[in-house]
Amino acid sequence: MDPSVKGKRLADFTYLVDRSKIKEMAEALNDPNLIYRDTASAQEAGYKDIIAPPTFGTSINLCGGPGFQELCEGLGADPLRVLHAEQEYEYLQLIHPGDLLHLTIDVADIYSKEGRSGVMQFALLETTISNQKGEKVLVGRSTILETPLS
Amino acid sequence: MPPIISFEDIKVGDRIPPLTKDPINNVQLVRYAGASGDFNPLHFDPSIGEAAGFGGVIAHGMLIMGFVGEAITNWIPNHHLKKFRARFTGITRPGDIITITGKVIEKKETDRTILCSVAAKDQNGELKIKGAFEAQLPSRNQGI
Numbered sequence: 001m002d003p004s005v006k007g008k009r010l011a012d013f014t015y016l017v018d019r020s021k022i023k024e025m026a027e028a029l030n031d032p033n034l035i036y037r038d039t040a041s042a043q044e045a046g047y048k049d050i051i052a053p054p055t056f057g058t059s060i061n062l063c064g065g066p067g068f069q070e071l072c073e074g075l076g077a078d079p080l081r082v083l084h085a086e087q088e089y090e091y092l093q094l095i096h097p098g099d100l101l102h103l104t105i106d107v108a109d110i111y112s113k114e115g116r117s118g119v120m121q122f123a124l125l126e127t128t129i130s131n132q133k134g135e136k137v138l139v140g141r142s143t144i145l146e147t148p149l150s
Numbered sequence: 151m152p153p154i155i156s157f158e159d160i161k162v163g164d165r166i167p168p169l170t171k172d173p174i175n176n177v178q179l180v181r182y183a184g185a186s187g188d189f190n191p192l193h194f195d196p197s198i199g200e201a202a203g204f205g206g207v208i209a210h211g212m213l214i215m216g217f218v219g220e221a222i223t224n225w226i227p228n229h230h231l232k233k234f235r236a237r238f239t240g241i242t243r244p245g246d247i248i249t250i251t252g253k254v255i256e257k258k259e260t261d262r263t264i265l266c267s268v269a270a271k272d273q274n275g276e277l278k279i280k281g282a283f284e285a286q287l288p289s290r291n292q293g294i
Binding site for chain 2: 063
């Protein structure tokens, strides 16, 4: 990893939430909850339309912004040694189909730790997502680990 | 949607209903790659899994976090969930059967927030995710 990317903005983009992408995520998780698929069921549960599941932020990040390879390039990391170490979400508003989201991804920190097999490097990426009304809807923090050279 | 649980109904130590998922298979990993946009080949190309030292493909950590999300939202409605975090502590492979458990570890009266710990383990009890979430619950007299 390249320590000089600390503090840099990796991406700044908009993402239009698509109904079928929410359903695709629920199907991939094998989560049968109808509030991710069926408008009537979502309305019965008190929502205006279907909503995005709690980990949909990953899809917004990677489908709308830099994908895995691009992310590794941005961090100067070796794709073969990259793992997801931690993930955190803060939920401020629900996400619905048709929401036009604005995302920024910043490298909040780059740090290293001495592990059993050498130096492990970490990147903390902070994603801030706001909607078309300018309201913040979701904050995501991802810790990406680059394992030691073997 | 799960039945509304009010703040007063919850006690520290209460357990969230456990969730056991179907065994993970390669098709699910490919579907998850497409759904999430995470096309790290480690998750679908066995030769990359070998080269990375895992002896084959491994599951996306976020797939397992998604399972934990399902367990949480089976218990409380989505709009009550305020924070959710996961530390990926172990590798998950096709064939693994993941069970999610969790319990209430703290209640904050001031904003009716509960803090819960969650864990995802495989059929051998090996820990895959150690996590936590916070939910803000309605008061018994207040509705949703």
